Every structure is written in structure tokens, then in C-alpha cells.
Amino acid sequence: MYTVFGFYLINGLHCLRNIMLLCNMSLLIASLNSGSNGNCYFVGNGNEAVLVDVGISCKEVEKRMLRLGLSLSQVKGIFISHEHSDHIKGVEVLSRKYSIPVYITALTLKNSRLVLSPDLVRGFQSNETVELGGLAVIPFPKLHDASDPYSFVVKGNGVKIGVLTDIGSVCQNVIQHFKQCHAAFLEANYDEILLENGFYPYYLKQRIRGNRGHLSNKQALDLLLCHKPEFMSVLILSHLSKDNNCPILVKELFMQHARHTKVVVASRHQETEVFRIFATPVGEVSKYAKPVIQTSLF
Numbered sequence: 001m002y003t004v005f006g007f008y009l010i011n012g013l014h015c016l017r018n019i020m021l022l023c024n025m026s027l028l029i030a031s032l033n034s035g036s037n038g039n040c041y042f043v044g045n046g047n048e049a050v051l052v053d054v055g056i057s058c059k060e061v062e063k064r065m066l067r068l069g070l071s072l073s074q075v076k077g078i079f080i081s082h083e084h085s086d087h088i089k090g091v092e093v094l095s096r097k098y099s100i101p102v103y104i105t106a107l108t109l110k111n112s113r114l115v116l117s118p119d120l121v122r123g124f125q126s127n128e129t130v131e132l133g134g135l136a137v138i139p140f141p142k143l144h145d146a147s148d149p150y151s152f153v154v155k156g157n158g159v160k161i162g163v164l165t166d167i168g169s170v171c172q173n174v175i176q177h178f179k180q181c182h183a184a185f186l187e188a189n190y191d192e193i194l195l196e197n198g199f200y201p202y203y204l205k206q207r208i209r210g211n212r213g214h215l216s217n218k219q220a221l222d223l224l225l226c227h228k229p230e231f232m233s234v235l236i237l238s239h240l241s242k243d244n245n246c247p248i249l250v251k252e253l254f255m256q257h258a259r260h261t262k263v264v265v266a267s268r269h270q271e272t273e274v275f276r277i278f279a280t281p282v283g284e285v286s287k288y289a290k291p292v293i294q295t296s297l298f
């Protein structure tokens with residue numbers, strides 16, 4: 001009896017230790033919704049979390065996080081990428097109800113017309129890291145037709161996650177950060193032919209495919225082909241157009257080139273599952289470990 005108990009106890013402790021080790025080496029990510037009807041992205045380390053944009057209602061955020069087993073009490077900040085309504089719709093209520101600080105630039109706040117509790121408003125500066133417990137958020141400017149738009153990289157436990165949506169073209173900032181990401185939410189907004197032949201008025205087509213509009217499947221794929229790092233384990237294709245894209249085709253297209261990177265298409269209507277992203281894929285340490293460099297002759 002004792003032996004059996006001891007065996008289970010040791011195994012239990014061993015498992016617990018392993019689970020804690022895994023948590024300390026990873027970040028959790030999920031899309032709560034993605035598209036022109038609302039965007040909200042979750043990144044957390046098990047203790048603290050941030051949301052990038054809240055473009056769906058507070059109620060929907062609550063429902064979806066509950067279904068995923070994620071806790072709003074861990075959310076230490078909401079980062080706002082820009083003032084378009086599909087990125088801010090639920091911010092006021094969510095921030096007020098849970099007293100969550102909102103990180104937003106003065107220009108975006110002014111143009112958003114959000115009414116936020118002043119004590120919950122935090123600014124941020126381009127390329128200046130915001131530390132929230134074990135997480136660090138780096139905002140960097142992007143090309144989009146908004147007053148002061150930013151993309152973000154969230155770092156923690158040696159893992160980097162990119163949130164790269166609403167970008168008209170791939171600038172050096174996007175390339176530099178994408179190359180370092182272990183996972184990314186990457187915009188794949190439209191198929192060029194579907195947009196061209198679609199029913200949108202000419203001015204809107206021009207706006208979407210302009211330098212400060214949205215990223216096409218082809219632009220996103222080019223980024224993947226030229227700059228995806230070996231260690232990127234998950235790519236979540238985001239902000240797909242309802243009218244000018246097809247989730248099945250876009251997934252097939254990217255999967256052909258993604259090799260060992262898992263390709264996920266974020267839905268316009270529901271949350272994705274939660275993905276645990278590791279600094280180095282489990283079991284593949286040697287493959288990704290840097291070779292030992294001999295620095296002197298001896």
C-alpha cells in the first residue's frame with residue numbers, strides 16, 4: 001500500500017514539476033474574434049495576460065474566455081492598435097467593469113471618442129517596452145489608415161508573439177519583428193482576384209489594397225516565405241475579409257508552405273482554441289539550440 005502511495009506521490013510531484021516547468025517556458029495565445037466585425041487577441045503567461053484590442057462586446061469577451069478556461073482577472077492591460085470600431089467596440093465596458101487599464105496613444109484616444117475612466121488610461125511610446133508582471137509589450141508603428149496605428153509584440157518566458165493585423169504593406173518593422181516571433185497573428189485580409197472582381201465600389205477596393213489598407217493573402221504569404229523563422233510554431237491568419245477571401249483556400253495556400261508551422265485561420269464568429277507556445281518546440285531542443293561557437297584558438 002505504502003509503495004503504491006509513494007509511487008503515485010512521486011509521480012504526482014514529478015508531473016507537477018514538469019507542468020510548472022512547461023508553464024515557465026511558454027505563453028498562451030488565442031483569438032477571441034478576428035475580422036472587420038471585431039478583433040480581440042489574448043496573450044498570457046498563466047499569471048498575467050493582455051488583450052490586444054476589444055472589438056467585440058464585453059459580454060462576448062466574458063463568454064469566450066470562460067469557454068476557453070481563461071480568466072479576466074489575469075488581464076492586466078488592454079492594448080489598442082488603432083481607433084477603428086472593429087478594434088474598440090467593447091473597450092469602455094470591459095475596462096470599466098474589470099478595472100483594466102487601457103494602453104492607448106493620445107491621438108488614438110482623441111480620434112476613438114472612447115470615454116474611459118481617466119485613472120485607467122495609460123499611454124505608450126513607439127518602441128518603448130511596457131512591462132506588466134512577467135509580460136513585456138512592445139508597440140511599433142504600422143502602415144494603416146488610422147491616426148496613430150501600432151502593431152505589438154508580446155514577450156514573456158522567452159517567447160515572442162506578434163499581433164500584426166490591419167497593415168497596408170509589410171514594412172521593415174513588421175519584417176524585423178516577425179522574424180523573431182514564436183507565433184503570430186498575421187493579417188491575410190483578401191484575395192486579389194476576389195477583391196478585383198467583387199462588388200465593392202472602386203474607391204473601397206483602392207483603400208483596401210492601398211499602402212495603408214489591408215494585407216492581401218499574397219503579401220502575407222511573401223512575408224512567410226521570406227522571413228518566417230524556423231522556430232515559429234503557430235501562425236494564426238487573421239482579419240480575413242468576409243467578401244473577398246475564403247478561409248478554406250487561404251488555409252490550404254499557407255499550409256503548402258508552412259512546413260512544421262501549424263496554420264490556423266481565426267474565425268469572424270468565434271474564438272480559436274488556446275495554443276501554448278514554447279520558446280523552443282518541446283522535444284526539439286537540439287534542433288533549435290545554437291551551435292557552440294569556438295571563440296578562441298586553444
Ligand SMILES: [Zn+2]
Nearest residue numbers: 036084086166
Ligand atoms: Zn480592423
Ligand SMILES: [Zn+2]
Nearest residue numbers: 082084144166
Ligand atoms: Zn483598421
